[in-house]
Amino acid sequence: xxxxxxxxxxxxxxxxxxxxxxSEHEASQHPVSALxxxxxxxxxxSHDKSIWELLKSFYKTTGIYALTTAQENVxxxxxxxxxxxxxxxxxxxxxxxxxxxxxxxxxxxxxPLLLLPIGFGGLLANIPYANMTGPDGxxxxxxxxxxxxxxxPLLIFMGVGAMTDFGPMLANPKTALLGxxxxxxxxxxxxxxxxxxxxxxxxxxxxxxxxxxxxxxGADGPTSIFIATKLAPDLLGAIAVAAYSxxxxxxxxxxxxxxxxxxxxxxxxxxxxxxxxxxxxxxxxPLIVLxxxxxxxxxxxxxxxxxxxxxxxxxxxxxxxxSDTMQNALINIVTILLGLGVGSKLAAEKFLVxxxxxxxxxxxxxxxxxxAAGVIMAKIMNKLSSEPINPLIGAAGVSAVPMxxxxxxxxxxxxKPGNILLMHAMGPNVSGVIGSAVAAGVLISIFS
Amino acid sequence: xxxxxxxxxxxxxxxxxxxxxxxxxxxxxLQFQAKLIAKYFPETPSQPSxxxxxxxxxxxxxxxxxGAIVHHKKCGK
Numbered sequence: 001x002x003x004x005x006x007x008x009x010x011x012x013x014x015x016x017x018x019x020x021x022x023s024e025h026e027a028s029q030h031p032v033s034a035l036x037x038x039x040x041x042x043x044x045x046s047h048d049k050s051i052w053e054l055l056k057s058f059y060k061t062t063g064i065y066a067l068t069t070a071q072e073n074v075x076x077x078x079x080x081x082x083x084x085x086x087x088x089x090x091x092x093x094x095x096x097x098x099x100x101x102x103x104x105x106x107x108x109x110x111x112p113l114l115l116l117p118i119g120f121g122g123l124l125a126n127i128p129y130a131n132m133t134g135p136d137g138x139x140x141x142x143x144x145x146x147x148x149x150x151x152x153p154l155l156i157f158m159g160v161g162a163m164t165d166f167g168p169m170l171a172n173p174k175t176a177l178l179g180x181x182x183x184x185x186x187x188x189x190x191x192x193x194x195x196x197x198x199x200x201x202x203x204x205x206x207x208x209x210x211x212x213x214x215x216x217x218g219a220d221g222p223t224s225i226f227i228a229t230k231l232a233p234d235l236l237g238a239i240a241v242a243a244y245s246x247x248x249x250x251x252x253x254x255x256x257x258x259x260x261x262x263x264x265x266x267x268x269x270x271x272x273x274x275x276x277x278x279x280x281x282x283x284x285x286p287l288i289v290l291x292x293x294x295x296x297x298x299x300x301x302x303x304x305x306x307x308x309x310x311x312x313x314x315x316x317x318x319x320x321x322x323s324d325t326m327q328n329a330l331i332n333i334v335t336i337l338l339g340l341g342v343g344s345k346l347a348a349e350k351f352l353v354x355x356x357x358x359x360x361x362x363x364x365x366x367x368x369x370x371x372a373a374g375v376i377m378a379k380i381m382n383k384l385s386s387e388p389i390n391p392l393i394g395a396a397g398v399s400a401v402p403m404x405x406x407x408x409x410x411x412x413x414x415x416k417p418g419n420i421l422l423m424h425a426m427g428p429n430v431s432g433v434i435g436s437a438v439a440a441g442v443l444i445s446i447f448s
Numbered sequence: 449x450x451x452x453x454x455x456x457x458x459x460x461x462x463x464x465x466x467x468x469x470x471x472x473x474x475x476x477x478l479q480f481q482a483k484l485i486a487k488y489f490p491e492t493p494s495q496p497s498x499x500x501x502x503x504x505x506x507x508x509x510x511x512x513x514x515g516a517i518v519h520h521k522k523c524g525k
Contacts, residue, residue: 173478180464180471187460194456207452211459278485281478288477296470431471438470442463 066128067091077133077140082349090348091126098123098346101241110248114221114339118241121343122351132344139344147236147341150229152334153222154306157437159331160222161286161310162323164401164433168426170281171274174385175393175424179431181377182397183439185217185370193362203358208232211443213359216243217366218436219250219398225342226303227440231447237345238356242363250403253364254371254395255411261375262391266382267415269390271424279315286312289434293441299448300441307437370398374428396425399432 049057059065070084101119105112125133132139146152169176193210197203205213212232215224216239224243228236246253259267286308293304313323345351378394392412396404405425412421 170478170482173475173482176471176475176478177468180467183467184464187463190463191453191456191460194452198452207455210452210456278482278489280485280489281482284481285478288481289474292470292474292477296473297466434474435467435471438467439463442466443459446459446462 061129063128076347076349077131077135077137077344080349086349086352087128090352091128094126094346094348094351095123097351098126098343104245104248108248111244113335114244115241115248117336117339118244118343118346121340122237122346123343124340125344125347133347139340142337142341143344145341146334146337147225147229148233150226150302152338152341153226153229154302155334156222156331156338157226157303158306158310159326159334160401160433161307161312162314162326163331164307164311164314164430165426166282166285166311166430167277168274168423169428169430170277170285172424172427174381175389175427176431176434177381178374178378178394178397178428179399179433179435180397181394182370182374182428182432183218183435184373185219185366185368185398186214186436186439186443188369188373189214189217189362189366192365196358196362203355203362205355205358206232208447209235209355211447212239213362214366215239215436215440215443216246216359216363217370217398218432218439219243219247219367219370219400219404220433220436221247223303223399223436223440225338227443230444234350235355235359237342237347237351238359239363240342241346242360246363246367247400247403250367250398250400251407251410253367254404254407257368257371258375258392258395258408258411261372262379264415266379266391267412268419269382269388270416270419271390271393271421272387274423279317282315283312286315293438297438297441297445299445300438303437303440304434307433367398371395374398374432378428390419390421390424393421393425393428396429397432397435399429399436401429401433402426404432405429 067088070087074082074087076082098119101115101122104110105115105119121139124130125139131137133143134140135144146155190210193203193205193213194207197205197210208231212228212230212235215227218224221240221243225236225240228239232239290301290304290308293300310323310326313319313326316323374394374397375391376394377397378389378391382389382391390412392408396408398404405422405428408425409420409422412419
């Protein structure tokens with residue numbers, strides 16, 4: 001009777017906590033099949049165990065034990081052996097970092113739509129025994145379904161296309177060049193990262209790694225994820241977190257650079273009111289952009305194709321249902337999946353490495369250089385052009401739509417109340433999206 | 449690996465070059481397009497604003513009807 005009771009109790013536990021109940025030995029040998037195999041053997045052996053032994057073996061399957069005691073031959077989702085530090089303190093630190101991401105997303109409003117799912121994915125990825133990042137795990141399935149094959153970033157880009165209004169750029173096409181200048185953040189950082197890797201012992205990145213890191217300077221989340229998956233999948237977690245964190249920090253990073261590079265007279269320049277844009281111009285724009293990328297850079301067409309499709313659907317005016325889905329339902333679903341999938345790369349053994357610090361620093365440099373290049377280009381254009389151009393709008397050339405444009409507007413208003421630069425800054429801002437997609441295409445074509 | 453910097457400088461020149469060429473051609477095409485459209489479809493820009501006033505009139509009508517109903521009901525009581 002007693003034995004039956006114990007067996008029933010044990011069955012109860014095994015059913016309700018199958019993944020936790022996997023003994024560490026089994027978990028280490030068959031990380032994936034642990035879930036299915038754990039129930040049967042434990043039950044059989046259990047008849048000879050005293051309650052004390054049962055409690056002891058149960059304790060060994062708890063998170064408390066796993067997070068405090070490192071074991072040998074523990075493998076992660078990809079089958080690589082995890083060293084003791086990353087099994088114990090590493091996981092605890094990572095859980096702390098994900099809590100920090102929650103804090104930033106919720107209390108500080110830092111890109112909550114992405115940092116919250118990424119943070120939670122990271123939290124789940126650091127749970128011992130559960131193996132959610134493995135090929136059959138919850139996060140592993142999401143990663144394989146849409147990030148490994150670069151599918152989700154493209155869907156996001158489609159939604160961004162459907163949300164983007166190119167009117168301000170069409171009203172003053174010349175400002176589109178500012179979106180190009182800001183891409184110097186990408187390529188300047190590429191050179192800097194290569195130099196640091198070659199001449200200093202600080203970093204040891206390959207050229208591919210450098211390219212994937214420097215794309216953070218494009219200030220474009222989906223593009224960063226797209227390129228990182230292609231060129232340096234191991235660095236994806238850190239690159240995505242850096243890209244989205246810095247995009248959220250645009251209001252902090254950009255204004256000092258903008259003020260340092262411009263004079264008071266330049267900042268108070270009032271720009272001419274924009275002309276009205278014909279509906280047909282907006283309709284043809286996605287086709288023109290796609291046509292140019294087909295002719296010049298077919299490698300960039302996955303990104304630009306998805307983007308222009310979204311924009312074309314919006315501007316056509318006849319498929320509002322589709323464009324509405326792209327802008328709302330679809331992009332929301334994909335954002336959830338993308339966040340969780342990227343979060344799976346926040347597992348301690350992937351994130352808590354020296355490279356991550358390098359990525360965070362280089363990403364910040366890329367952002368700053370991009371902003372500076374945009375402002376300098378705008379200063380040059382202001383000197384050469386017959387119409388006045390406020391150099392501040394150059395800072396909006398880094399994509400980060402519409403945050404960068406809002407920051408420009410704010411700085412402009414501080415200098416001269418009533419000087420509304422928002423629409424003028426939206427031009428470089430949206431062309432920055434095209435610019436960074438083109439830059440991404442160049443990098444892909446170089447390394448493929 | 450020895451000439452990583454030289455390689456990356458080449459990538460930079462190529463990359464920035466293509467980004468600028470791309471955007472510059474885009475600007476030229478867009479300016480040309482704006483001229484063409486302004487020449488051949490000059491009347492259409494006024495259409496959206498026309499539509500706007502139409503809905504404006506409709507809104508005003510609806511408001512007037514609602515006002516009349518409210519007034520009618522109040523008087524009825």
